[in-house]
Amino acid sequence: MKPDIPAVLEDVARKLRETILPDLKGFQANMVGMTAAMLDMTAEAWDGAADRLVQENAALATLLGQGSALTGDPAFRNAAKEEAQDLKISTLERINDQRRRALIALQARIETDQSAQALNSAIWDELRASTERRRVTLANF
Amino acid sequence: MKPISADLLQTYLGHKLPQWTQLAVENLFRLPLGASRETFRFDLSYVDEQGESQRTGMILRRDPPASNVESDRAHEFAAYQAIYGHGIPVPKMILLEPDASHFDGAISLAEDLRGYHNSEYQFQDPAWADRLPHIAQQMWSTMGRLAAVPVEALDMGFTRPATVENTAAQELASWVDVLDRHDVGAEPITRAAIRALERWQPTAQKLAMVHGDFRAGNFLYDDAGDLIAVLDWEMAHLGDPLEDLGWSLARVFCFAKDDRYCGLATREQAVAIWEEASGLIADPRALHWWELFNCIKGQAIWNSCAHVWQSGQNRDVIQAYAAWWLRNAQDRAILELMDKLS
The missing domain is CATH 1.20.5 (Single alpha-helices involved in coiled-coils or other helix-helix interfaces)
Incomplete structure (x- = not known):
């Protein structure tokens, strides 16, 4: 337009x-x-909405794949199986929500496991990055 | 919802207050206060039982069909009545109409304290800069005095029971339930914080009447910066007084976008004022728990804003605005409190 x-x-x-x-x-x-x-x-x-979601969905897929490898549970990798067939924001957001829900389950499962701290740190890194991507200039913080 | 008109209100009050005659409602005007309730101001003139002509300013609040905060007129009315006369300045409650059929929602009427300010943004005006330390003193000392009020002296029948041992877990469970019921998308940061909070909860030093939303923007102050009245008691409850202190130290309420909480004072200044006025200690571990808890409470409210808008239950602009403006900032506040922001 x-x-x-x-x-x-x-x-x-x-x-x-x-x-x-x-x-x-x-x-x-x-x-x-x-x-x-x-x-x-x-x-x-x-301008950046689709790009942000594509980046985030890729990062989430990587973490979920690592989660499956670490736990032996394919459910995490499977949660990231669906690939977006288009770049509509609604499509990307639906996939994003699926993956973020799976990430919650993964982090809850591994966060107190000392042998999984590298993955837990990577999850926190991605969550921190996600708040930077979603940052609103007008917000107080 | 049915619009509230002066005629409708005048007819209602004529039936409700038959001891007053020649009732007239004038200058009815909706105020820009809060996301959870509609607030109106009007002038009421009447002839009283002694035949004297009277004119008084009134505040009317109406419950919407759905809100970002699950409270109601009866709860807030009772909270105001409970604290009135106990050293914490509040407006006097006049009338409660819990029957929603009259105005498409329950209403309450209260005295209107006019000629004062309540804007949290005014504190960023350079003309107010020299008054900020005084306003901070007023705000956190009033909060501290609220914490010191013997709760046994108050009629707290409007709120659920609590003990010093269970209040933290009870409040957390309650707000997690609100979040669950107003799900608008996965919240991995918030959920990680909830799990951390569930691993340990503080025991309160004492039970107090907790305001529930004590921050800049929810009290009236005069030109000198003196606090005139504390408003918006709809989330008041029995609980740990550190909950109010923690809420006032929320990053999302740093309206100056710096390290002055509520745009008024540093964290250390606020805590020192509160401790002196309350006679209590803000144990760092317990206060940290309540600060993180208040992020969950905040996120539950902002998600509720999005939910009531998205579901079509309440299409006030502020519901969508608050969700857009606050959800990510609240996540960042959680990261900071969990030492994950950098």
Whole structure:
């Protein structure tokens, strides 16, 4: 789409803040202010959303494969078997959710096992990286 | 939901308060307060039993059909009544209408304390910078005094029982249940934190009335920075007073995006003020547990925001906004507390 979606969203958000918001008060002002902020958040996430999910899903598949190798349980590898047939965000998010649920089960199983600490550390590394990928500039932290 | 109109409210109050005549509702106006309840302000004029004309400001809160916080009017009304007159400034409750049929949701009325501020963002205005230490003192000393109120003197019948031994496990189980019932996607960081919290829980030094959402934005203050009233008691309960302190030390409430909690004070300053006012000790291990617990509570609330929006139960913009704005920040706060952020 042209003009570019992030640029349009950021511009609409700015106009809401600068031309609409000053004429409002109370609940309406708050709602429009939040709407503008949500447009900014969408603009920030838009361009990289598919790339972020592809990266994350690949990292999760690697960890789940390692989990199966370590535990001997194929369930973890199997949870990452489905490959995305397209790059729709909804498809990638569904697969992401499946893999993150499997990761919860894997970490719960190995985190107190001293012999699995390398994998546990790798899981934490990926979880930390995931929060960097998902970071919202407007957030307080 | 049915819109609340001045006519509807006036007719209702005319039936509810027959001792007052010539009732008139004016200047009805929805306030931008909170994600969990609708809050309205209005002026009520009437002639009282002595024939005197009166005019008073009122606050009306209405329960929505679904909310990010599972509380109700009766709970918050009772919490306000329980603490009223015990040294913690709160608005006076006027009326509770638990029957949802009148306004498409239960309502409560309270006195409206006007002319004060409650914005957490105002603290970042340079004009307020010199008042921040005083406001911090006011906020955490009030929280400490709440912790010191003998809970035996309060009518806590509105909330579930607790003991010093079980309050931590009980609160954790309750918020994990909320998270489970409002699942909008896997939360591996939150689930890892839950498992860590389940391995050990602190015993409370004492039981206290816990506000449940004591932070910047939930109290009124005047131009001098004096705290006028503590608001939003809908999550109040019997529990460990460290829970309130831990909630106020949440990273997601660092509104200045720095190390000043609630945008007001460092962690050390906040804890010192609270300890002096409460007469209690903020044991580091116990406080750390409650800080991590409050991340679970926060994540349960932000996931509930997403859930009630996604399921169509509550389409207020703030539900979607809060979920977008807070879920990842809450995960980062968990990582920091679990020493996994770097």
